[in-house]
Amino acid sequence: MPIQEVLLPIASSQKEAPPETTQWSPANPYLFKSGRHQGKCAEVMMFSALGYWRLAYILKMMDQGIEKGGGRMNDAHRHLRWLMGRGENLNPHLQCRYCQKKVSIFSAIGDSRFGYSISAIYTACRECHRRLADEEIGHSVSFYPIKFSSILKFRARADQDLVAKLIRDTCCTRSRMTSERAFEFFLNQCRP
Ligand SMILES: [Zn+2]
Numbered sequence: 001m002p003i004q005e006v007l008l009p010i011a012s013s014q015k016e017a018p019p020e021t022t023q024w025s026p027a028n029p030y031l032f033k034s035g036r037h038q039g040k041c042a043e044v045m046m047f048s049a050l051g052y053w054r055l056a057y058i059l060k061m062m063d064q065g066i067e068k069g070g071g072r073m074n075d076a077h078r079h080l081r082w083l084m085g086r087g088e089n090l091n092p093h094l095q096c097r098y099c100q101k102k103v104s105i106f107s108a109i110g111d112s113r114f115g116y117s118i119s120a121i122y123t124a125c126r127e128c129h130r131r132l133a134d135e136e137i138g139h140s141v142s143f144y145p146i147k148f149s150s151i152l153k154f155r156a157r158a159d160q161d162l163v164a165k166l167i168r169d170t171c172c173t174r175s176r177m178t179s180e181r182a183f184e185f186f187l188n189q190c191r192p
Pocket residue numbers: 096097098099100101124125126127128129
C-alpha cells in the first residue's frame with residue numbers, strides 16, 4: 001500500500017506545495033480517504049491512544065520512505081509532521097494545585113504490571129511537580145511532560161488511554177471533539 005497516499009486533504013484547495021518550513025500550517029483538517037482509517041480525521045485520532053499510536057507509525061513509515069528513496073515530503077507527510085509537532089507543544093489550562101501556574105507535568109503512580117494512577121489530579125507545574133511524590137510515600141512515582149508522545153511511554157493500552165484522557169482534561173474544553181474543533185485545537189491552542 002502506498003503509504004504516502006493514505007492521507008488526503010478534505011478540501012482540494014492546496015494546489016501549490018507549501019514551502020517546507022516550520023511556519024507552514026495546513027488550511028484544513030485531514031481525512032483518511034482510503035485504507036483502514038477511511039473516513040477518520042487525523043486531528044481527532046490524536047486524542048485516542050490507539051489513534052495516536054497509528055499516526056506515529058504512519059509518520060515513521062513516511063519518514064523512512066524519504067530516507068530510503070529520497071524525494072520530497074508530500075502534503076500528507078507535511079501535515080502529519082505538523083500535527084505531531086504541535087502535539088508536543090501543548091498549552092494546558094489547568095492550574096497547578098500548589099502555586100496556580102499552569103500545569104506541565106504529570107505523575108504516574110504504580111507499575112507496568114498492575115497499572116498506573118494517571119489523571120488530571122496528579123499534575124503540577126515544572127517547579128512544583130516533585131511535591132506530587134511527597135503525597136505518595138511508599139509508592140513508585142515517575143514524571144512525564146504533558147504532551148502526546150508521553151502516551152507511548154506506557155506499554156499497556158489502558159495506561160496509554162489514561163494519558164490521552166489526561167491531555168484532554170488538562171488542555172481541552174469538555175465539548176465533543178469534532179474534526180473542526182480538533183483542528184482548531186492544534187492550529188491555535190498549541191504553541192508553535
Ligand atoms: Zn506549581
